[in-house]
Amino acid sequence: MKGLKSGLKSVLWSAAALLLTLSLAVPGLNLLAVLPMMVPYVVLYTMLSPRSFLLHLIPVWAVAAILVGPSVLIVAVFFLVPSLVLGHFYRKKAAAGMALRRTFVTLLALLLLQLIAFEYVIGFSMIDQMSSVVRDTYAGLERQKLLPADWNADYTELVIRLMIQSIPMAFIFVAFFYTVITHFLARRLLRASGVEAPGLPMAKDWMLPRVLFVYYLIAYVVNLVVPNDSSSFLAVALMNLMPLMRYAFAIQAIGFFFFIAHERGWHKVFPILIAIPVLLFPPLSLIGVIDVALPIRKAFKKS
Numbered sequence: 634m635k636g637l638k639s640g641l642k643s644v645l646w647s648a649a650a651l652l653l654t655l656s657l658a659v660p661g662l663n664l665l666a667v668l669p670m671m672v673p674y675v676v677l678y679t680m681l682s683p684r685s686f687l688l689h690l691i692p693v694w695a696v697a698a699i700l701v702g703p704s705v706l707i708v709a710v711f712f713l714v715p716s717l718v719l720g721h722f723y724r725k726k727a728a729a730g731m732a733l734r735r736t737f738v739t740l741l742a743l744l745l746l747q748l749i750a751f752e753y754v755i756g757f758s759m760i761d762q763m764s765s766v767v768r769d770t771y772a773g774l775e776r777q778k779l780l781p782a783d784w785n786a787d788y789t790e791l792v793i794r795l796m797i798q799s800i801p802m803a804f805i806f807v808a809f810f811y812t813v814i815t816h817f818l819a820r821r822l823l824r825a826s827g828v829e830a831p832g833l834p835m836a837k838d839w840m841l842p843r844v845l846f847v848y849y850l851i852a853y854v855v856n857l858v859v860p861n862d863s864s865s866f867l868a869v870a871l872m873n874l875m876p877l878m879r880y881a882f883a884i885q886a887i888g889f890f891f892f893i894a895h896e897r898g899w900h901k902v903f904p905i906l907i908a909i910p911v912l913l914f915p916p917l918s919l920i921g922v923i924d925v926a927l928p929i930r931k932a933f934k935k936s
Contacts, residue, residue, distance in 0.1 A: 642680070642826055643677060643680065643681060643685070643689055644689075646673045646676050646677050646680075646689075647673070647677065647689040647690075647692070647693050649672075649673045650673035650674060650677070650689075650690075650693050651693045651696055651697060653666045653669065653670050653673065654666075654693065654694070654697040654705060654706075654709050655697055655700060655701055655705075657670075657701075657705050657708050657709075658701035658702070658705055667708075667712075668814065669814075669815075669818060670708075670709075670712045671712045671715060671716040671719070671811065671815040671819075672815055672818045672819050672822065674690075674712065674713055674716035674717070674720070675716045675719050675720045675723070675815060675819040676720075676819055676822055676823055676826070677689055677690075677720075678716060678717055678720030678721070678723075678724070679720045679723040679724055679819075679823055679828060679830065680823070680826065680828055690713075694706055694709060697709070711743055711747065714739060714743060715736050715739040715740045715743065715811070715812075715815075716815070718732075718735050718736050718739045719732055719733075719735075719736040719812075719815060719816065719819070722735060722736075722831075723819075723823070723828075723830045723831070726829075726831060727831065728831055729816070729830075729831040729832055729833045729834075730833065730834075732816070732831065733812050733813070733816055733833075736812045736815070736816075737808050737809060737812045738808075740807075740808035740811055740812060741804060741805060741808040744804045744807065744808060745804065748800075760797055760800075763793075763796060763797070764793045764797075767789065767792060767793050767796065768789060768793070771784075771789045771792070798869045798872055798873070799872070799873065801869075801873045802872075802873040802876060802877060805873075805877060816833075820832060835891070836887065836888050836891035836904070837888065837891040837892040837894075837895045838888070838892075839884065839885060839887075839888030839891075840885070840888070840924075840925070841881060841882070841885050841921075841925050842925075843925055843926070845878070845881070845925060846922060846925045846926040848878070849878050849882070849922060852871060852874055852875060852878065853875070855867070855871060856871045856875055859871060879915050879918045880912075880918070881921075882918040882919070882920075882921030882922045882925070883911050883912055883915070883917065883918040883921055884921065885918075885920075885921030885922075885924055885925055886911050886917060886918055886919075886920035886921035886924065887904065887907070887908045887911055887912075887921075888921075888924075889920060889921065889924040889929075889930070890903070890904040890907045890908070890911075891904040892930055892933065893933050896933050896934055896935055897933070
């Protein structure tokens with residue numbers, strides 16, 4: 634009976650994977666489908682042996698290719714690879730931090746490879762396409778007299794350059810978002826199926842490596858020296874690195890407030906409410922910087 638239930642669950646998850654794959658071809662639904670796209674694959678790979686996983690995967694992809702065309706499998710493969718990575722570490726009962734880091738790096742690498750493949754294999758340049766869209770948009774606004782009087786082509790090119798330089802940060806956020814969302818959903822669904830998956834430490838125990846404070850300090854000093862309008866590699870790297878580090882320290886600050894709430898016996902809603910302004914107001918990330926750099930938590934521990 635237990636084997637029958639397990640087999641039924643696998644079939645249901647295969648059906649979920651098929652529905653999500655088919656939804657990729659439906660305008661509107663595809664935007665919703667990509668969010669949980671990795672979840673069925675992670676659950677199936679964690680629950681089944683590699684051979685059984687393939688026996689479920691092949692029919693799903695075959696049906697999807699027949700119904701909506703083989704092109705949909707390109708997107709499916711993109712999500713499959715990081716799903717296998719996360720599922721592999723779930724199967725090994727590895728620490729959640731390691732599983733998420735490897736999945737994040739895999740997603741980030743795939744995004745970069747996809748950008749390169751589109752340009753050099755397919756001949757489609759996302760950067761050129763994005764530049765054309767921006768130029769056309771601003772040209773239309775200029776014709777409608779909706780731009781400032783002193784706006785010129787140089788300003789448009791500056792906007793394009795800033796957007797292109799922000800692509801690495803955008804890719805990092807996308808990879809991070811998908812990793813966290815997939816882990817959040819897959820872990821709970823696996824637990825509901827009787828399969829334990831490693832969880833992240835409690836928020837009160839979050840602590841970034843102290844060396845990150847040194848990196849932040851170096852980056853901050855260099856950022857003061859490098860001109861903001863520079864197009865050098867260092868300037869582009871800093872433009873992407875500084876906001877990411879601020880977000881990392883903002884998350885650290887949230888963990889600090891969860892720690893205080895735990896030590897003082899406050900309701901959990903307090904640090905949750907505090908998290909909103911911390912994420913929205915960048916200077917508050919300095920609390921996280923101080924938390925990493927100095928042992929300030931000792932002052933709040935119960936005596």
